[in-house]
Amino acid sequence: MSKLAPTPGQTVGPFYGYALPFNKDNELLAPGSPGSIRLQGTVYDGAGNTIPDAILEIWQPDSNGNIVQRAGSLVRDGYTFTGWGRAAVGNSGMYTFTTVNPGPVKPGAAAFISVAVFARGLMNRLFTRVYLPENEEALANDPLLSSLDSERRKTLIARRDPDGGLTWDIRLQGGDETVFLDFQQDGSLDLVTDQS
Amino acid sequence: MPQDHTAQVTATEALESEELVPPAEPHAAHETKDVETQADLSAEIKAIGARYAEALKNGKAPETMPRLDYAPYRSSILRHPTKSLHHADPETIELYSPAFGHQDVHALESDLTIQHNGEPQGERIIVSGRVLDGDGRPVAGQLVEIWQANASGRYIHKRDQHPAPLDPNFTGVGRCITGSDGSYSFTTIKPGAYPWKNHLNAWRPAHIHFSMFGSEFTQRIVTQMYFPGDQLFPLDPIYQSIVDQDARDRLVAQYDHELTSPEWALGYKWDIILTGSKRTWTENEAYGDAGDEE
Numbered sequence: 001m002s003k004l005a006p007t008p009g010q011t012v013g014p015f016y017g018y019a020l021p022f023n024k025d026n027e028l029l030a031p032g033s034p035g036s037i038r039l040q041g042t043v044y045d046g047a048g049n050t051i052p053d054a055i056l057e058i059w060q061p062d063s064n065g066n067i068v069q070r071a072g073s074l075v076r077d078g079y080t081f082t083g084w085g086r087a088a089v090g091n092s093g094m095y096t097f098t099t100v101n102p103g104p105v106k107p108g109a110a111a112f113i114s115v116a117v118f119a120r121g122l123m124n125r126l127f128t129r130v131y132l133p134e135n136e137e138a139l140a141n142d143p144l145l146s147s148l149d150s151e152r153r154k155t156l157i158a159r160r161d162p163d164g165g166l167t168w169d170i171r172l173q174g175g176d177e178t179v180f181l182d183f184q185q186d187g188s189l190d191l192v193t194d195q196s
Numbered sequence: 197m198p199q200d201h202t203a204q205v206t207a208t209e210a211l212e213s214e215e216l217v218p219p220a221e222p223h224a225a226h227e228t229k230d231v232e233t234q235a236d237l238s239a240e241i242k243a244i245g246a247r248y249a250e251a252l253k254n255g256k257a258p259e260t261m262p263r264l265d266y267a268p269y270r271s272s273i274l275r276h277p278t279k280s281l282h283h284a285d286p287e288t289i290e291l292y293s294p295a296f297g298h299q300d301v302h303a304l305e306s307d308l309t310i311q312h313n314g315e316p317q318g319e320r321i322i323v324s325g326r327v328l329d330g331d332g333r334p335v336a337g338q339l340v341e342i343w344q345a346n347a348s349g350r351y352i353h354k355r356d357q358h359p360a361p362l363d364p365n366f367t368g369v370g371r372c373i374t375g376s377d378g379s380y381s382f383t384t385i386k387p388g389a390y391p392w393k394n395h396l397n398a399w400r401p402a403h404i405h406f407s408m409f410g411s412e413f414t415q416r417i418v419t420q421m422y423f424p425g426d427q428l429f430p431l432d433p434i435y436q437s438i439v440d441q442d443a444r445d446r447l448v449a450q451y452d453h454e455l456t457s458p459e460w461a462l463g464y465k466w467d468i469i470l471t472g473s474k475r476t477w478t479e480n481e482a483y484g485d486a487g488d489e490e
Contacts, residue, residue, distance in 0.1 A: 004330050006471045007446045008261050008438045010420040011269075013405060015351040019343030019369045020407065046274035059413045061289055071297030074339075074371075084294030105288035114289050116416050121271030123262040123437050125418055126281075127290075144284050152282075172275050182281035183290070183414040184471055 009124035014053055016118075017088060021055075024076045026087035028058075028099040035063055038165035039097040039130070039158070043089050043119070046173030050093025054119035056170075057086045058097055058130075065103030065111070101132055101166075110138040110145065112156075117170060117180075126180040130168045131157045144181075152179050232395040234431060240268045241436045248439040259440045268433035270394055286414045291475040293409050293416075296339040298373055306372040308342075308384040316366035318347025318385035320461040323449065326378040327408055329415065330472030334378025341407040342382055344368045349388030349402075358391055383461060386423070394433060401428035401435060408468055415470040422448045423464070 012020075029036050043054045060083050061067050073082040087095040102111045110131055117126040131139060139145055145153050155178045158168040170178050244266075252258065264276040309316055323342075327335040345351045345368060348360035352367050370382050390400040403420040410416065422435065429435055429444075438444045446469070455463025 004328065004332055004469045005260055005443070005446065006330060007417065007419060007468045008443050009417050010262060010405075010437075010447070011272075011434060012407075012418050013420075015353045015356060016343065016405070017355075018351075018353050018367070019341065019405070046278070049274075051275070057416070059289055059294055067289055067292050069292065069295045071295045071299055073294055073296065074300035082294060083289075102289075109288070112289075114413050116413070118418055119275060121269070121273075121275040123264050123266060123269070123272055123276065123434075125416060126277070127414065127416075143287070144282075147284075148282070152279075173278055177277055177279055179279075180277050180281050181284040183284060183286045183474070 011120060011123050012055060012118040012125075014120045016055060020086065021088050022074055022086075026085050026095070026097045027076065028060075028083065028085045028097065029081055030078050031098045035100050036098050037101060038161070038163070039099055039113070039168065040165065041095060041167055041169040042093045043095065043117070043170045044093065044172065044174075048174065050089075051119055051172070052089060052091050052093055054093070054095075054117060054122070054170075055086065055088045056095050056118070057084065057116040058099065058113050059084045059116075060099065060102040060113040061105050061111075063100040063103050065105045065109075067105065104135075104138065108138055108141070110135060110142040115170075117172075119172070122172065126172075127183065128170070128178055128180050129156050130166070132166070133157050133160050148179060151176070155179050234395060234397050237268050237395045237398070237433060238431060241430075241433060244268070245436070245439060258442060259438070260443050262437040263439060266433065266437040268394075269437055270433075272437075286412065286474050290413050293338070293411050293413050295337075296373060296409070297337065301339065301371045301373050303372075306370055306380075306382050308344075308366065308368060308370045308382065311367050312365040314365040316346065316385050317363050318366075318388075320383070321386050322381060322383050322455055322457060322461045322463045323404065323421070323466060324379065324381040324452075324455055324463065325449075325466040325468065327374050327380060327410075327468045327470065328378055329410055329470050333473075334374070334376070335408075335410050335415075335470065336374055336376045336378055338374045338409045338411070339407075340372050340374060340380045342370045342384075342404050344384065344404040345387040345390050345402075347385050347388050349390040351390070360388070386462075389428060398433075399428050399431070401426040401432050406468070408470070410470040410473065412473050412475055415473065417468070417470060419468075420447060421466050424448055424451060 043051045045051050062081050068083045070080050070082050072080045073084045085097050089095045104111045112129045112131040115128045158166040346363045346366045350358050350360040372380050374380050387402045389402050392398050403422050407418045449464040449466035452463045452465040
């Protein structure tokens with residue numbers, strides 16, 4: 001339990017575009033290099049419209065399930081896998097990362113990528129996960145996934161594309177709203193509505 | 197000077213050429229009135245504040261974060277989850293943070309007043325503080341990014357249509373890596389207030405956008421720092437989306453005369469407290485040498 005009250009978040013606003021993106025921000029390794037895959041998807045709002053002003057970050061283990069602690073994300077040398085990347089969505093709400101399939105951090109664990117979502121109109125960042133679809137036994141045993149009903153669970157599992165890549169969409173609101181995570185459990189009510 | 201101005205606009209467009217963003221803050225489609233006024237918005241803000249005050253009086257725990265569902269900020273209406281955030285224990289990768297080092301960020305990137313040939317217009321300021329976790333431990337060797345409008349309240353962003361002047365000597369972007377005590381410091385220009393289209397006559401209080409990492413990814417935060425005594429606070433739906441006054445105050449820097457540099461710049465102090473950490477720390481990590489490989 002924290003002793004100090006946390007600083008509140010605020011929306012990333014509309015004008016991050018000249019500040020947060022950087023060269024090769026979404027290329028955790030060079031496109032086309034051995035083992036590289038594309039992770040792509042679209043960000044939608046509650047009316048089903050694409051959101052053109054969202055920015056995503058991913059943070060993941062390497063293909064062997066190692067959590068790397070290497071600097072160099074902002075000035076990529078083309079060889080060092082840092083595990084972290086950032087992608088502003090394009091005009092059509094689509095994002096793309098070039099990365100590797102994350103390995104399971106523990107034997108038999110479900111492999112996933114941690115995701116942070118920022119957008120104009122989104123008051124605070126949201127956390128979620130994207131899981132690889134293949135290891136069904138691991139997915140069935142995953143503590144988070146097994147705590148969700150099947151409809152909600154589906155929102156966290158990527159589709160495997162014919163080219164070996166992953167497709168995973170984010171829906172900020174609506175019937176098939178993506179599962180977003182609260183890690184604090186310390187009374188910092190991230191989602192409070194005025195009626196509550 | 198007009199020549200310089202044109203050159204700057206062209207440079208800005210080149211900088212932004214890969215980025216397409218719709219005009220800032222379009223009006224929400226659900227509106228029935230043609231134009232909403234500040235009085236309309238202020239009434240909504242006040243009503244939500246009154247209900248929160250009542251809930252506090254009835255023993256509700258104080259809120260620390262902005263509300264995701266805060267209708268006075270019209271663009272949030274279709275962009276907030278309607279299902280409760282799912283409680284989860286952070287696992288594996290979430291208990292670590294990406295590493296950044298001095299190879300990622302040049303020391304001069306923390307001075308926003310030296311990025312061009314001349315001095316930017318406006319009031320030169322120093323903004324310094326520390327990044328701490330919820331237990332008061334310094335977050336060392338981590339990335340801090342900032343962006344802001346210039347002294348006239350104009351962003352160097354092609355979608356910013358505010359007819360205030362661009363400043364050819366000010367971009368408004370800075371980065372730094374926190375020191376071993378979690379400290380950061382930026383030299384910049386005090387940003388101007390900024391008009392937006394949430395409603396008629398909507399103005400954002402002067403602010404600097406901050407982006408920070410903790411020692412765990414779950415501590416990731418993007419927020420805005422404000423200046424003390426801003427008359428626009430009660431009117432601003434983004435600031436007011438944090439309904440608790442103590443929590444709002446945590447986004448307001450303090451003027452610090454000790455930090456003020458004689459005949460050079462006014463000093464503002466602002467500490468950032470991240471959410472609590474979940475991982476069991478080793479002593480080396482607590483002193484924060486991870487992530488800086490130089």
